[in-house]
Amino acid sequence: MNRAIQFKLKNGKVVTIRRVRAGDYDAMMKYLAKFSRDVGAVQTFRYPGEPKKDKEESMRFYESPDRCFIAAWDGDNIIGSASISKVMPKHPYCMGRVAGVGMSVLNKYTRNGLGSKFLQILEKWACENGVKKLKAGIRHKNIASIVNCIKHDFIITGIQYNELYIDGEWQHEYLLEKILEK
Ligand SMILES: CC(C)(COP(=O)(O)OP(=O)(O)OC[C@H]1O[C@@H](n2cnc3c(N)ncnc32)[C@H](O)[C@@H]1OP(=O)(O)O)[C@@H](O)C(=O)NCCC(=O)NCCS
Numbered sequence: 253m254n255r256a257i258q259f260k261l262k263n264g265k266v267v268t269i270r271r272v273r274a275g276d277y278d279a280m281m282k283y284l285a286k287f288s289r290d291v292g293a294v295q296t297f298r299y300p301g302e303p304k305k306d307k308e309e310s311m312r313f314y315e316s317p318d319r320c321f322i323a324a325w326d327g328d329n330i331i332g333s334a335s336i337s338k339v340m341p342k343h344p345y346c347m348g349r350v351a352g353v354g355m356s357v358l359n360k361y362t363r364n365g366l367g368s369k370f371l372q373i374l375e376k377w378a379c380e381n382g383v384k385k386l387k388a389g390i391r392h393k394n395i396a397s398i399v400n401c402i403k404h405d406f407i408i409t410g411i412q413y414n415e416l417y418i419d420g421e422w423q424h425e426y427l428l429e430k431i432l433e434k
Contacts, residue, residue: 253322253373261364268325269373272333274311280323281305283330283358290359294418295394298356318348320377324357324366332357334370336377336386351383362396371404375432384433391416392424406430 256270272280281304288298314321318341323333334355338348355370378386388406390397398408410427417423 253320253377259324259366259369261361261366263364265326265364267331267366269322269369270325272314272321272323274315276314276323276330277307277310279325279328279330280310280314280333283323283333287356287358292356292359292362292396295391295397296354296356320374320381322370322373324361324370326361331361332366332370334374336374336383338381338383339387348382349384351378351386353386353388367396367400368403371400375404375430379432384431386430386432388428389415389425390428392426398426398428401428401430404430 253269253271256268258266259269260266284298284305287293287296288302289300293299313319316337318338319335321333321335323330325331332355334353336351336353339350339352340346341348353371353374355367357366357370375386377383386406388397388401389412390401392411402408406428407430408426409429412425412427414422415425
């Protein structure tokens, strides 16, 4: 994605979706602090009170050519973000042909079409950047994310049992994939 786009949510509000750049570090940290207190955070690696991400490392992450990191803005505030990262882009056996996707949307903005739009944008970037397969790891109780991926033609290819221990309970992780090109 090279240009910012305006996207109309199902509730009528128009938000801006564009790539996250090094200069967005502060806005991104504000978003992550907010999201980590949100109900959906338990489905990701975010948690309340987590330390702030390193600035230099984050900026490199945002600007890496092997990745596309996007966010949706309501005015000056980020309300959701998504990324696609090539797996081992320099390794001769991989060459970034496989890429992992992930995303989050503030609870208040969910069920408005953003997660679906994010997946479309990430898939377009994948097709334009030599990625042949998308993959995602989703916690077994994360119905919203599993259904979103399946709606976009991902299939469940496996399950990893007891991957994470959250609030006294083991969480399993479904592995989902979408072949873009054989
Ligand atoms: C998963 C997540 C990104 C979805 O974002 P969203 O903006 O609500 O998604 P959309 O509104 O575009 O919904 C897309 C589709 O996903 C499915 N979906 C979304 N939320 C759902 C829910 N609560 N229950 C069942 N299906 C759901 C629906 O099929 C929906 O399409 P529809 O509205 O036309 O029926 C959001 O719920 C979230 O941020 N969750 C917490 C973080 C997370 O789980 N991240 C993914 C980790 S792998």
